Amino acid sequence: MRQIERARRAAEIAEVDALLISPGADLRYLIGYDALLLERLTCLVIPAAVDPFLVVPELELPAAHASLGPVRVEIVAWADTVDPYELIRHRLPGNVGRILVDNHMWAEKVLALQAALPRAHFGPANTILGDLRMRKTAQEIASLRAAGAAIDRVHAEINQWLSPGRTERQVARDIADAMLQSGHARADFVIVGSGPNSASPHHEASDRMIGPGEPVVVDISGTMPDGYRSDSTRTYSIGAPPAEFLAYYEVLLAAQSAQVATAQPGITAGELDAVGRDIITAAGYGPNFLHRTGHGIGLDVHEDPYIVAGSPRILATGMAFSIEPGIYFPGRHGARIEDIVICTDDGVETLNNTPRQLRVL
Known part of the structure; x- marks a missing residue:
């Protein structure tokens, strides 16, 4: 949880409203979860104003629970009939203006997030996470x-x-x-x-x-x-x-x-x-x-x-x-x-x- 808090504080200082992190080294660094990179969305959401949460496909819920261990992050599972991008939009505060996504997030997922959050400005999360991970x-x-x-x-x-x-x-x-x-x-x-x-x-x-x-x-x-x-x-x-x-x-x-x-x-x-x-x-x-x-x-x-x-x-x-x-x-x-x-x-x-x-x- 310490790494998430460091990232959240850094985002707040940089006036970033939320970090969105998909499977990869950034996700493993922040919560220890070596998630599978799938067509279904897995995304750690770190808002500046509310508690972080992890969005996972319902099929990956057991793996997420097993991987997180003592890390206390709310896990939000979604079924195949649910739009996970809309799920994220509804859970984020309504005034989100600046969002950073991890540098290796698939383009199709970035585009879907941009469609769900059309008023937000998107940028690369490495501007924050790169400094922490170095x-x-x-x-x-x-x-x-x-x-x-x-x-x-x-x-x-x-x-x-x-x-x-x-x-x-x-x-x-x-x-x-x-x-x-x-x-x-x-x-x-x-x-x-x-x-x-x-x-x-x-x-x-x-x-x-x-x-x-x-x-x-x-x-x-x-x-x-x-x-x-x-x-x-x-x-x-x-x-x-x-x-x-x-x-x-x-x-x-x-x-x-x-x-x-x-x-x-x-x-x-x-x-x-x-x-x-x-x-x-x-x-x-x-x-x-x-x-x-x-x-x-x-x-x-x-x-x-x-x-x-x-x-x-x-x-x-x-x-x-x-x-x-x-x-x-x-x-x-x-x-x-x-x-x-x-x-x-x-x-x-x-x-x-x-x-x-x-x-x-």
């Missing part, structure tokens, strides 16, 4: 530590699966199985990019056979039973890699290490991005660093804050984000190093602690 609580930090340790256990055993003569897809399947054994509830993505595929940051594991002397980027992310995410990337080599690869890998390692050492409250996300980007650019690889330095993480694998060039976002204690610079040569090879860190009062706590040096298998 600053992790002690409990959330503990959850992220557990996720980091779980993904580290997988990277530590990578030599069991990564070897020449196997396909990327075979290795990815073994890694996904290991993620479940390490404590994850599910594997969200397993990137295994070998040889020229290591130069594609979002490569999908393929039937390409891994060969000797090839770099392999392994970027893996999963969800823990409590909903918090892991995400870590390490680059491996199947035997000795090309000399040019070794040269730029050392630059990448220096850049990532410098960013981790520099990250602290008070600097901007753009300044942190520049620390690594400047090192990579000075070594002649600037155009080969194709993406931002990192992203926030929590109940979503990608969320605020984003560590991107030019961002004025000021980093603060409790923020969790990745630091993952990369260098890529399309058609040849590439490398990336990724750690999740938590901003502390005077620096960061690193949640991924497997070796960052190139591991030759």
